[in-house]
Amino acid sequence: MSGPPSNSGTLDVSKVEVGNRLRAERERLGISLRELARRVGVSPSLVSQIELDRVNPSVSTLYGLVTELGMTMSDVFGDSREPAQADPEPLPLLAQATADLRRLEAPFSGT
Numbered sequence: 329m330s331g332p333p334s335n336s337g338t339l340d341v342s343k344v345e346v347g348n349r350l351r352a353e354r355e356r357l358g359i360s361l362r363e364l365a366r367r368v369g370v371s372p373s374l375v376s377q378i379e380l381d382r383v384n385p386s387v388s389t390l391y392g393l394v395t396e397l398g399m400t401m402s403d404v405f406g407d408s409r410e411p412a413q414a415d416p417e418p419l420p421l422l423a424q425a426t427a428d429l430r431r432l433e434a435p436f437s438g439t
Contacts, residue, residue, distance in 0.1 A: 346390070347381040349404050353397045354379075368392035 354364055361379070365372040370389055377383040378393070385393070394404055 345381065346385075346404055347379040350393055350397065350399075351379040353399055353403075357397065359397075364393065364396060367396045 354361070361375050362372045365375045368375070368389065369392065374383070374385075374389070375393070378385045378389070390404075391401075394401060
């Protein structure tokens with residue numbers, strides 16, 4: 329058994345790479361770790377530990393980070409698969425559908 333559930337207000341984000349997603353967006357925006365921490369009202373050490381997935385942030389801290397980075401919770405917790413893995417390539421499907429349609433229309437076109 330893992331013990332009683334915690335009421336500490338923290339999210340168990342161990343199965344999602346929250347830290348990596350937050351750090352990638354922070355770096356993309358060119359915001360320093362220290363500046364992000366200042367904006368959210370937490371220590372730079374805490375932001376670093378969150379980005380390294382060493383600690384689980386409180387709900388309010390995670391919300392502050394996500395909001396400051398212009399992200400949504402879906403951005404953080406959403407599907408991490410590459411788009412090509414999530415959906416088949418549309419062009420080969422379109423080409424196949426076009427070929428199938430032409431093959432089906434051929435007997436009726438008089439050619």
